[in-house]
Amino acid sequence: MEPFTVLTAIAAPMPEPNIDTDMIIRIERLRDLEPHQLGPYAFENRRYRPDGSETPDFVLNREPYRRARIILAGPNFACGSSREAAVWALRGFGVRSVIAPSFGPIFVNNCYQNGLLPVVLPEAAVRALIEEVEAAAGRAEVTVDLRECTVIAPSGGRWRFEIDALRREALLKGLDDVALTLSREAEIAAHEARDRAARAWLYPATATG
Template sequence: MDKFVELTGIAAPLPMINIDTDQIIPKQFLKTIKRSGLKEGLFFDLRFEDDGSEKPDFVLNKPAYRNAQILVAGENFGCGSSREHAPWALLDFGIRCVISTSFADIFYNNCFKNGVLPIVVSPEDLEKLMDDASRGSNATLTIDLPNQVIKGPDGGEVHFEIDPFRKQCLIEGLDDIGLTMQKDASIGAYEQKAHASRVWL
């Protein structure tokens, strides 16, 4: 998992509430277990017409936001069914951070396990950040994870809270496998001891 320390990038405004995981990555894209190639399905029904052409009004289809790395969204983001493909699709598109007033629990947890930072802010702060994100090519935010600060294009700052353990895992780039591998020496020592005491296994 890539480390997340500080990110400066274009922030795209998505002022919709209750964006569920089926909107993030529709069911027809769930046939793969690979984490790559899912960006084409991200917000598929919102991004594309039935004939496959782009919907010009959708934010990620606008020239200023095609390379967005941050998403500023309405409350209850990631609700609906559990699917790890949702953070995979965001990450494959290039989005490393989603900011909202609230997230569905399973989606929130899956983000941390896959290198996407979900940030919870107050409604007042979300309004400020949504305004920042509406500036097109000037919609640049900086996410400073060690100091837990979002810096706006005009120098304004929004502080956010985050679980210390999850914060450290993102900074060090540790997913569940990475955390387990940190104990590799201890696991190896246990296996040797277990084998010596139970040679018949």
């Protein structure tokens, strides 16, 4: 995975609550497409009319939000089914972070597995960010600094966010769960050796010739 350290980018306001995973990616697309092909179909029912033409007033069809790498979302973003494809579609579109007051819980874990940073901020903070971005017609960029666990508004306002230490380490280094575990192989082996010495009865004896 690509490491996540500091991201300064266009942020698209999507304040509607309860945007679910089916809105992010239609389940029908999962039958025929590989994960890396889903980006063009993110928010398909919102971005396109039945005839395939763009819906002109949808935020991601407007400049500069077409180039958004951050989404400023409403409460309970990505609720609903547990499909990991919702994250694949967002990543394929170019999104690397979603800032919201709350998320669907399964979506959060899927984000960490795919290098997308979910940031929880108070609803008032997300609203303030949206107001700043909209006042600048989207041309004022937002910064998400994972090293400092801080979101920085275009005006310089700052909000701290919390993230599990291991999740933060994995994103900073670009590691999924398996790679993170392997990176700690020496620590795991040392722990097992200490435990074997302290509780030898738990470990089967090794046969000798």
